[in-house]
Amino acid sequence: MTEPTIARRAYDGDRPDGVVSFREMQHGTADDYALLDRYERLHAGGLADRLLDTLARLTDSLGGYQISRLEHSLQSATRARLDGAGVDWVVAALLHDIGDELAPYNHSEFAASILQPYVPAEVHWVVQHHGVFQSYYYAHHLGGDRHARDRFADHRWAPLCVQFCADWDQNSFDPDFPIHELSSFADDVREVFGRVAWAPEVVAVGSERLVA
Known part of the structure; x- marks a missing residue:
């Protein structure tokens, strides 16, 4: 079951205080849940900065590559930006592997879930499926099926995912590629996650293209 997709604005009133009256949710009142809603929207308003902080810590995970996971994320986002991609795709490229830290075997779905309430449907779909599309480049070396992505061949956004992986992901492990600093993406992240969630x-x- 998915969570309710009710549009939520960030809380912009006075900071709430107090706690609810209940110890079991079934006993909560309308006032209790109105209070919790204010707390939740206040907390959600800090999501962009928490994501930036999480990215900044991706410096020592997944050893063996010539660059860190943070550098890979920055390189992917830098390539998207230099290609003229819109802010949704730039932020998607920046966050696409943020799940590696906590969801190593379903990192695509993890990152896609973070993005979903704030981006067009095709951006969410591409991030959600980029793992299987990216496996085209290595699965056959490990006894897997590099053509697993073919089961999505008829999907309207499959070409976007192929392009995302080819242009911004599989080639973004180059220690000599000049990357943009994380701080340069802060405004982009805040723009995307400053939107009304689930609007x-x-x-x-949106536009079913990676680059305008």
């Missing part, structure tokens, strides 16, 4: 006009299908 229909946000999560609807």
Whole structure:
């Protein structure tokens, strides 16, 4: 079961205080849940900065590569930016592997879930499926099926995912590629995660292209 997709604005009133009256949710009152809603929206308003902090710590995970996971994320986002991609795709490229730290075997779904309430549907879909599309480049070396992505061949956004992986992911492990600093993406992250979560006009299908 998925969570309710009710549009939520960040809380912009006075900082709430107090606690609810209940010890079991079934006993909560309308006032209790109104209070919790203010706390939740206040907390959600800090998501962009928490994501930036999490990215900054991706410096020592997944050894064996010539660059850190942070550098890979920055290189991917830098390539997207230099290609002229819009802010949704730049931020998607920046965050696409943020799940490696806590969800190493389903990192794509982890990152996609973070993005979903704030980006167009095709951006969410590409991030959600980039893991299987990326496996085209290595699965056959480990006894897997590099063509696993073919089961999505008829999906309208499969070409976007192929392009995302080819242009911004599989080639972003180069220690000599000049990357943009994390701080240069802060405004982009805050723009995306400063939107009204689950707003229909946000999560609807946008431009079905990576670059305008």
